[in-house]
Amino acid sequence: MRLQLLGVGSVPVLTLPLKGDDDSIINLSALARWLDMKRTTLFDHIQAKGLETAIREAATARRMKKLNT
Numbered sequence: 001m002r003l004q005l006l007g008v009g010s011v012p013v014l015t016l017p018l019k020g021d022d023d024s025i026i027n028l029s030a031l032a033r034w035l036d037m038k039r040t041t042l043f044d045h046i047q048a049k050g051l052e053t054a055i056r057e058a059a060t061a062r063r064m065k066k067l068n069t
Helices: 028-034 039-049 051-068
Strands: 002-006 012-017
Touching (some): 039 051
Antiparallel strands (some): 002 012
8 A cells, every 4th residue: 555645736745655554654533533524434435435535525525614614
């Protein structure tokens, strides 16, 4: 597995190769709090869509929610 953080224009800012079960490098509880969603909901989205897609969709929903308020 590879963790890649993208910047403006989808330019890779940081790429980390993760071996085996090294996905504990990501604090998923803090990520769920930042995305304003429950941890179990985030896990369900990750299971169904993958990590990057789940984060992208949740971040987009968070932005839309802030724009509407």
